[in-house]
Amino acid sequence: MKIKSFFLKFSLSLLLIQASHADSLRCGQYSVNGGESTIEVLNMCGEPILKENLGTVAEEHDLNGTGTRVRVSEEVVTQWTYGKKGELYKYVTFHNGQVRSIQTGGRWKIN
Secondary structure: OHHHHHHHHHHHHHHHHHHHOOOOEEEOOEEEOOOOEHHHHHHHHOOOOEEEEEEEEEEEEEOOOOOOEEEEEEEEEEEEEEOOOOOEEEEEEEEOOEEEEEEEEEEOOOO
8 A cells, every 4th residue: 555655645746847848958959859868868968967767657556446456657757967067967767768758957066
């Protein structure tokens, strides 16, 4: 039950993030907007400062109203972080290796 609750909360938070952010990532002359593959982003922007595996998101449906849940899809979710000192972070979220969302976050702390 705890695992189902975690996946439900995780899925809902990802949906909210996607709905609220439509940022892009500029990398020199290139712009990452969404739908690009991990290799395309890597070629345009180089290595991120951080790569995180966020787990999987599964979509399930009730089987003909019987209460039996059937998994119809599962996506691997990863997040790459880009940024330079004094600039805002950019978080690129991938689902199955394709850009699903780009968010702007906090600033690097300058020491």
